[in-house]
Amino acid sequence: MVSSGPSPIVSLTMVSKSFGRTRALDEVSLDLMAGEIHVLAGENGAGKSTLIRILSGSHQAYQGELRVAGRQLRFAGPQDAFRAGVATIHQELSLVGPMSVADNLLMGQRGSAWALVRPAAELERARRVLAAVGLDIDPTRLVETFPLATRQLIEVARALAQDAQVLVMDEPTSALSEAEAEHLFERIETLREQGHGVLYISHRMEEIERLADRISVLRDGRLVTTARASELSRDALVRAMVGRDLTGVAKLEPPPAADAPLLDVAGLSVEAPHGQGGPLVSDLSLSLWPGEVVGLAGLQGSGAAAVLYALFGALPRAAGHITLAGHRLDSPSPKTCIDSGMVLLSGDRELSLVRELSAHDNVALSSLPTFSSLGWLRQQQLRRAVQQTTAKLRLSCPSLDAPTSQLSGGNQQKVALARCLLTEPRLLLLDEPTRGIDVGAKQDVYELVSRLAKRGVAVLLLASELDELMLLCHRIVVLARGKVVAEHHREQFSRRRLIASAMGDDDGEAA
Ligand SMILES: Nc1ncnc2c1ncn2[C@@H]1O[C@H](COP(=O)(O)OP(=O)(O)OP(=O)(O)O)[C@@H](O)[C@H]1O
Ligand SMILES: [Mg+2]
Incomplete structure (x- = not known):
């Protein structure tokens, strides 16, 4: 390929990553330009977050090459990515719940551990950072006392405050209302105008259409296509992601x-x-x-x-x-x-799933009495029922016995839903x-x-x-x-x- 025009701010070349027998990424190459919003799309489990974790320094073991601003780098941890100008909003939030909002926002910025009492100037700075995403909350309160949507906005605010050249956003709006999301889109568009590069993951089609300059689609760990957003219709995008046409939902x-x-x-x-x-x-x-x-x-x-x-x-x-x-x-x-x-599907996976337990056990958790008699658990019957319910939702995981923490975000959601359904x-x-x-x-x-x-x-x-x-x-x-x-x-x-x-x-x- 003959190179012409501006050089990419991030470039990933032939990146592969496996977890045991799961090939999460298979020779993926992708460029992010300055002043571009590049959407990374694909089904649950396609490998999007895995790619993001490599780019943000969370995964260190992988094959392939990563360049930021032309320099070939190998991050030893998230701090390295941060220093190289890559800020990340993670799908499963990375805030520390029992710490104050201000400590979460300013952590790492002074290069030392957090202070017991923040000087007024720092609290003021935290308030400004929060205001940028439309939040008006007390920065001394503990993060864990806020609902999920607020916590997600705090995570977004923290990444924006780093003023990084590259912003990586893994489903930053999944818990936000339309109005809150709209506010964020305006911020993202300003970042593009200022020449930042934004790598953006979402399952919401309206969002992808609204924001994307280019779209890359992953399927089963492989790059299916990279195209200009204007050249990819919604149908073509869906087909690239799921490998089939969707039929539409039957009339209610x-x-x-x-x-x-x-x-x-x-x-x-x-x-x-x-x-x-x-x-x-x-x-x-x-x-x-x-x-x-x-x-x-x-x-x-x-x-x-x-x-x-x-x-x-x-x-x-x-x-x-x-x-x-x-x-x-x-x-x-x-x-x-x-x-x-009566059963409730909680909006917060962190509360409803026991991450260390297997997918099977998480699905079974609320139905154990139904599958027990005289103190004995009818294991085989339970397993069959779990298999049927998860198959209906097309759960994709290496094994039902793998810890739920190893499933992709969307597949964790399917586990939570399957648990509710199993209670009939x-x-x-x-x-x-x-x-x-x-x-x-x-x-x-x-x-x-x-x-x-x-x-x-x-x-x-x-x-x-x-x-x-x-x-x-x-x-x-x-x-x-x-x-x-x-x-x-x-x-x-x-x-x-x-x-x-x-x-x-x-x-x-x-x-
Ligand atoms: N720590 C891990 N251990 C084992 N397998 C993992 C681990 N992390 C991810 N995987 C597997 O790698 C594959 C890709 O997962 P990934 O989280 O990248 O998907 P994703 O595209 O982000 O999906 P989603 O849209 O559901 O968030 C999945 O099969 C997943 O089960
Ligand atoms: Mg993901």
């Missing part, structure tokens, strides 16, 4: 007729933990019929998430009654909820079920939700992507400040109206 049918609601929630109130701020939910009532898919929408802090967690007994409720299939759940705990046929719930509470899941698998999840609904399972769905809510739900309930402010029915769904009612604009209901 109305819920089957039933005599009584499956779930009745009356006067539910939930206080904020440690009395911080006002109540999360106040005096909320809601019914769900068998086979109904109901969406919960609302901005960050609207209380939508708190409803799910309070129903499942994972957040204490201050008042209210919950009736499931005619039975009152007086002091529900996650265990009694599962026993009565009558009511499924889903918090961002498709977080980090690739386009093909998203369709599988959508099909699955429709199929379950057809069989009479009710679904309460929280999703930050409005398109996902509008595709799957019969009804969308909008919350603001802990109260229901609007209810939209399928026939009248529109993005504009949903956004309007979430922002507390009355037109949302009237129009």
